[in-house]
Amino acid sequence: MAKDHTTMKKTQTNPKVSLLRKQRAPLNTTTDLDAKAVRDVSGAMNAILADVFALHLKTKNFHWHMSGPHFRDYHLLLDEQAGQLFAMTDPIAERIRKIGGTTLRSIGHIARLQRIDDNDAEYVEPEDMLAELREDNRMLAARLREAHGVCDDRHDIATASLIEEWVDEAEQRTWFLFEASRRGDSTGH
Ligand SMILES: [Fe+2]
Numbered sequence: 001m002a003k004d005h006t007t008m009k010k011t012q013t014n015p016k017v018s019l020l021r022k023q024r025a026p027l028n029t030t031t032d033l034d035a036k037a038v039r040d041v042s043g044a045m046n047a048i049l050a051d052v053f054a055l056h057l058k059t060k061n062f063h064w065h066m067s068g069p070h071f072r073d074y075h076l077l078l079d080e081q082a083g084q085l086f087a088m089t090d091p092i093a094e095r096i097r098k099i100g101g102t103t104l105r106s107i108g109h110i111a112r113l114q115r116i117d118d119n120d121a122e123y124v125e126p127e128d129m130l131a132e133l134r135e136d137n138r139m140l141a142a143r144l145r146e147a148h149g150v151c152d153d154r155h156d157i158a159t160a161s162l163i164e165e166w167v168d169e170a171e172q173r174t175w176f177l178f179e180a181s182r183r184g185d186s187t188g189h
Pocket of ligand 1: 063079
């Protein structure tokens with residue numbers, strides 16, 4: 001008995017050392033992707049996540065401050081689009097965690113990474129709201145395509161597969177915003 005106890009003691013890890021090791025790498029998720037892949041894909045997707053949060057809030061901002069004769073249509077369209085953007089956020093963040101990266105922690109973190117410009121203007125014309133969101137969604141689709149390239153280079157097919165769906169959604173939002181903001185030019189008036 002005494003012998004077994006001594007042997008066990010020798011093979012046990014020093015709890016202080018083990019705690020230190022945990023503190024250094026407590027959020028490493030097991031993955032077969034290499035460290036470069038984790039770094040590059042996480043970097044690309046965190047920037048996308050910041051853009052999506054920024055565009056979600058901007059779309060809500062315009063939904064809340066919409067005005068004019070098309071109020072109901074535009075107000076509802078933007079709510080639908082804001083919901084679609086918000087639905088992307090959790091899958092993006094969790095995808096980053098699944099491969100062992102860390103993700104956004106605060107509004108301040110979003111502000112540091114976002115490439116979508118905020119619009120804090122007191123009043124924005126309804127047509128200008130639609131045009132601005134159309135351009136933001138077009139840019140988001142382009143950046144998603146760039147991120148897809150990073151995933152391809154690093155063999156992260158699962159993130160690439162999610163991105164393909166999100167590109168389609170961004171293009172649909174762009175299309176709706178484009179059609180909704182046409183000024184009756186096809187009617188001959
Ligand atoms: Fe609402």
